[in-house]
Amino acid sequence: MGKNHPNVDPYVVSRVRALESLLLEQGILAPDTVDRVVARYEADTGPLAGARAVARAWLNPDYKALLLSDSHQALKAVGVESYDVLRVKENTPTVHNLVVCTLCSCYPWPVLGLPPTWYKMPAYRSRAVIEPRAVLAEFGLEIGPEREVRVWDSSAELRYMVMPQQPAGTEGMTEEQLTALIPRDALIGVAEVRAPALV
């Protein structure tokens, strides 16, 4: 299992198939259940709902205030229903925010999709709380010593998303254009949003 055997493990495959067969026979799974529950994550690979909410917040101060104070209502406006546990943390010139789950891998699926593998691995989870600046530097993000780093460790059922700073040079862009600029990593807090390069 695990890191020493990254490829298909026939033992694991057999166990999964055995379990699946038992759940199918008992009607706990239908033949199409797996396809149905993974469909939205396989389809919804971007632009993400979270990116859209951030883009709208950049353009609309009222929406931004709502997203920061009552994300439940704000998310409905970008098509995410019934997600009442998200807290959005705004990056500023003096504060950079970063999201982690040290105890497992909690992550805001409805707004960001399924987490990347690195988010779920001990290397990120262990280091994000004790040396966030070193971790961010590995992602290419140097945070100046005067800027505070706030790490949000998702230890309860609350979930966190970062609102990155709008980059200079994107004034006048539409919500659609801004949404496309915002990578998932900026919403976790390990990247910034960059203006499109001038060609």
Place this chain on the structure above:
Amino acid sequence: MGKNHPNVDPYVVSRVRALESLLLEQGILAPDTVDRVVARYEADTGPLAGARAVARAWLNPDYKALLLSDSHQALKAVGVESYDVLRVKENTPTVHNLVVCTLCSCYPWPVLGLPPTWYKMPAYRSRAVIEPRAVLAEFGLEIGPEREVRVWDSSAELRYMVMPQQPAGTEGMTEEQLTALIPRDALIGVAEVRAPALV
């Protein structure tokens, strides 16, 4: 490697042989070095020097005082030279002592030989400091709630040995007889010394 593969690992054997060949060629090992350095541990499997020191202490109050206050001098009398880091901790009706090394596997080789595998494993090392009574119970030793358990975690170059209580019914026995009664585990603190069963 490790727990999932307890048997001979051909990879490990090859590495060891490769390393040994390099050290032999450079004269860092001689053909007999390994035999010579393990000889005393393979020969000296008991009675242990530690057991002899404890037996003598039971019989001789002056020796006991010396063993508890200056083990360096006391150990010379039982044939252990130059071991100036041992501290002997006496069990009493109100105190039970237990030895562990949570960070690695430090152990008083010159008086107790090489440690048993359980002493070196995470199960013992992790639990001895947080639930010593539960660990002792698994070894068959129930410590009453009024009795204090002192755990000696060997975090520096000091080493620890427990002086168990002399069991009732062994008065009049010789040092030789008492030495043979004292098991290694009693000197680590996970056993008591029992009088020989009446036959």
Place this chain on the structure above:
Amino acid sequence: MNGSHDVGGMHGFGPVTIDPDEPLFREPWERTVFGMIRATLPRFYNIDEFRHAIERMGNIDYLDSTYYEHWLACLEILLVEKGVVAAGELDRRARLSAAGVLTVTALAAQAAVTVSHPGGISYWREGTEPRFAVGDAVRARNLHPPGHTRLPRYARGKRGTIAAVHGVMVFPDSNAHGQGEQSQAVYSVRFESAELWGESADGRGAVYLDVWDSYLNPAGEQP
């Protein structure tokens, strides 16, 4: 439980390894495991039992296996414990599957199994007034329960400040062990990096944890 899952502040796991091209699932079996968890949680076990089952894998297996292997272990542990599948039958079928002779028959009558939406499970509860208010100085208790807990080791005994009062939520330490929801206030607590890590802190900053009421004491009290 002071287990290997509680990695916050550990060294020795190496650099963060990023695969920019990784697929959503690396193997088809991961996809199946994902679906099986979604179809059985919370029908047969709750989220806290799910997390604790992973913690119960054992420290070495936990670290030496992947995310979806954790989920598989959880399914095997909980569906057997809850009586949904029999351990022996699971083993028997795994052997048949390994030999390529497992016949799978879906129950014909149930084309439409409904699966709860993850967002549809609410952990909010009604409850009493919170004990602490924003700005209060608190200290995380020095707790080491052998069972499930969501107070990571790195925060225990440390002082913090209430940054927000979230509301009342189900208590994982009881809910993971069949001891009911015992719902209580949850706070966002700010712990300064220097308080958590001393001189090893890597600069200005803080960690915010979501902390249940019973994990906290007023700052003046000992942990």
Place this chain on the structure above:
Amino acid sequence: MNGSHDVGGMHGFGPVTIDPDEPLFREPWERTVFGMIRATLPRFYNIDEFRHAIERMGNIDYLDSTYYEHWLACLEILLVEKGVVAAGELDRRARLSAAGVLTVTALAAQAAVTVSHPGGISYWREGTEPRFAVGDAVRARNLHPPGHTRLPRYARGKRGTIAAVHGVMVFPDSNAHGQGEQSQAVYSVRFESAELWGESADGRGAVYLDVWDSYLNPAGEQP
């Protein structure tokens, strides 16, 4: 280093497993590794470099390997780092050995390699007056160095009492990293079980740790 080796207070490793009939060495290669460590320590590396090399194995490998596998890893790491053996040559010979074609030639001229007796290495040093005396109330500092340290995580930030002043000894945190002996006082410090584990303590008792001076503050100061 907050690594997997620092297991004090962890759960999840299962019961203590005792084999009353275990041999001194389970395999011949363990015996060879034992001899190789004895022949090279302290000639090529010191005890603190030895311990830290094991800690540097990585958290998974550390937990998923046996005691003598730890020693082998240490030999491979340190003898390569110290230039005693070349990594490539070691790999080459391991392949030859695996193929059963490794020829071993001992250096003829050195029948009498002398090996230091472990008791013959002294860690005691001369030094200044200790800062603390028996009975003093102290608090272990909240240190999280990425390198070697002998202050286990479970004691950090905790209050204790000086039970004995051992004397002056080599400081592992520097000696493991080529930064000299920086010798300092070492104390026996008594930590009450209730201080360490709160309500999870399993009864009357205490843990005694041997603690270097620079790991401690007076109890009144913050950790």
